[in-house]
C-alpha cells in the first residue's frame with residue numbers, strides 16, 4: 001500500500017525537508033566505465049621509455065619466478081603456491097610505484113610484488129614453503145606479512161598510513177586485495193576509515209575474475225568494484241590490469257594524491273588468473289578454455305614487448321637479456337630452495353611472548369628432552385635439518 | 388533431541404571402503420533429499436564442490452538455490468544463515484578453514500548461540516556450521532587452528548567432532564536434524580581416512596552428545612576426540628608392550644559432554660589422561676580434568692593428566708610435528724600416571 005492509498009492521505013502534506021546537499025560531489029569520484037589503457041594508445045607518447053624497459057625486465061623475471069615456484073611445488077619444495085601468472089603487471093607496478101619509505105600490504109598471492117620491491121626471493125617464499133610464517137622483517141623492507149585471511153590487512157594499511165600522517169611522515173600505504181576479498185566486512189571498514197580520516201592509502205583490487213571458483217558475478221552486483229569507492233567518498237579508478245604502463249600510471253597518480261594529502265583511492269585492475277587458484281586447485285571445474293585463451297591473447301608481457309619493439313626501444317638482444325636475467329634468478333632460486341631449511345624446533349617457543357611464561361619454559365624443556373631422545377635414537381642430527 | 392533416520396526404502400548394500408569426506412558428503416546429500424528446508428551455503432560449495440569436495444554434486448542435484456556459492460564474507464554467510472533459519476530453513480554453512488571462521492564470531496556468539504535464549508525459546512536456530520579443523524596436513528599459516536575451546540566456551544552451541552567414517556555420517560545427520568545450532572568440527576587430517584562402510588544400509592544416527600568406548604581396558608582411560616583418536620588408539624596398542632591395558636573413550640562431542648560414559652570408565656580404571664591437539668592452557672582438557680576429578684575423586688589413583696598442543700600459535704608446517712601430541716607424548720603421560728612411585 002502506498003502513502004497515497006492510505007485513508008486521509010490526500011490531506012497529508014509532508015513538511016519539506018531542510019535544504020540538503022551531498023557531502024561530496026559524486027561525479028568526480030566515479031570511475032570511467034572503460035578500463036584505462038596506455039599501451040597501443042595515444043597515451044603511450046607520455047610514457048617514460050626507461051620505465052617501460054624496467055617494467056618489461058621485471059615482468060619477464062616475475063613470470064619466470066611464478067613458473068619456478070610452481071615447479072617447486074611439484075618437487076615438494078613448497079607446500080603450496082598461488083601463482084600470479086597473467087597478473088604480473090599489477091604485481092610489478094604496485095612494487096615499482098612506491099618510494100622506499102612507503103609500505104606494501106600484500107595478500108598471499110602477491111609474493112611477486114614483494115620480490116619486485118626488493119625482498120629476497122627465498123625469504124618471500126618461507127610462508128609457502130612452510131618453515132616460517134613470515135621469513136623477513138616487515139619493518140626492514142616495509143612489507144607487511146603476506147596476508148592469508150582475506151581483506152584483514154586492509155584496515156592495517158589504513159592504520160599505518162594514518163599513524164604515519166599523524167607523525168608528519170609523508171608515507172603512503174598500498175594494500176592489495178582480490179576481487180573476492182572486497183566482499184569481506186574488513187574491506188568496507190577499511191575503506192570507510194580511510195575516507196573519513198583521509199588516510200594516505202591506495203587500495204589495489206586485482207580483479208582476476210575468480211575467487212577460487214566463484215566468478216565476479218556471484219561476488220558482487222556493482223557496476224564495477226571501482227564503483228564501490230563512491231559510496232565511501234573516495235575516487236574509484238578502473239584500469240586494464242594487463243597493461244603495466246597503465247597500472248603504473250594510475251597507481252602513481254593515486255600514490256601522489258595520497259602523499260599530497262588528497263586521501264585514499266580505490267583502484268580496480270581488471271586482469272585474469274591464468275593458472276589455477278593454487279597448484280592444488282582444478283580450474284577446469286569452473287571455467288572454460290576459450291575464456292582462458294581469450295585472455296592469453298591479451299598477455300601483459302606480450303603487450304609491453306610489442307609496444308617496445310614497435311617503437312624500436314627493444315630488440316632481440318634486449319629480449320634475450322631479460323630472459324637470461326630471469327633464468328639466472330630462477331636457477332639461483334632453485335638451488336637455494338633445494339637446500340633444506342635449517343630449523344630449530346626450540347624457536348617454536350621463542351616468539352610467543354616478550355618474556356616466556358613458566359608454562360612455555362616447561363613445555364620447551366619437555367620438547368628438548370624429546371628431541372635429545374630422538375637424536376640418540378637416530379644417531380645423527382636430522383633435527384637441525386627440520387626433516 | 389531429534390534424530391534423523393536413514394532415508395526410507397533403502398536396502399542393505401555391500402560395504403565398500405569410503406572416506407570420511409565421502410561420508411560427510413553423503414550425509415549432506417541424504418539430509419537435503421529428506422528435508423527440503425536443508426540448504427547448504429558457503430564459499431566455493433557449488434560449482435567446485437568445496438575446497439575439500441565435501442559438497443561435490445549437491446548444486447547439480449539440488450540446484451543453486453539449495454547449494455549456494457556465496458560472496459566471500461564469513462560474517463555475511465553466517466548472518467544470512469541466521470535469517471534463513473528464522474524463516475524456517477535449516478542452513479548448513481561451510482567455513483572454508485578453521486581460522487577463516489573468525490570473521491563470523493560476532494554472528495556466532497551474539498546471535499546464533501543466543502537467539503533461542505533471547506526469544507525465550509520462540510526462535511531456535513537450527514544451523515549447522517561445518518568447520519574443517521585442526522592440523523597435521525602441512526597447511527600454511529591460518530589453515531590448522533583447533534578452535535574448539537572458543538566454541539565450547541559459548542553457551543548455546545553444540546560442539547561436535549567425529550573421528551570415524553561412520554560417525555562423520557551419523558553425527559552430521561544428527562547435527563543437521565538438531566533444532567539447536569551445532570558447530571561441527573571436521574578433523575581435516577582424517578578426511579581421507581577410510582572404513583568399510585555402506586551408506587545405502589541403514590546407518591545408526593546417534594543423538595549427539597554420547598561418548599563411546601573405542602577400546603576397553605583396565606589400567607587407565609585415554610579421553611580424546613576427533614583428530615587425536617587414532618593417536619590414542621595407536622598409543623593403546625603400543626602400551627600393551629609396557630603391560631598397560633588402556634581404555635580409549637571417544638567423546639564425539641564436547642557440548643553436550645557425556646559425563647556418564649567418561650566417569651564410568653575412569654571409575655573402572657582409576658587413572659585418566661585427556662588428549663587433544665589444541666593448546667592445553669585454557670583448553671578443553673582443563674574442563675574435562677575438572678569434571679572427572681569432581682565425579683571420580685575417590686576412585687582416582689593419580690591426578691588427571693593432559694596431553695595437548697603447546698601454548699603457542701599454530702606453528703609453520705615444517706615444525707608442526709613437534710607441536711602435535713603424538714604417541715610418545717601420550718605414552719609418556721601414561722608412565723607419569725604411576726603417581727605413587729613418582730611422588
Ligand SMILES: Cc1ncc(C[n+]2csc(CCOP(=O)(O)OP(=O)(O)O)c2C)c(N)n1
Pocket residue numbers: 109148149150177178179180181182208210211212273277430459461483484487490
Ligand atoms: C577470511 C578468509 N576466508 C576464506 C579464505 C579462503 N580463501 C583463500 S583464497 C580465497 C579466494 C580469494 O579470492 P580473491 O579475493 O578474488 O583473490 P585471488 O585468489 O583471486 O587472488 C579463499 C576463499 C581466506 N583465505 N580468508
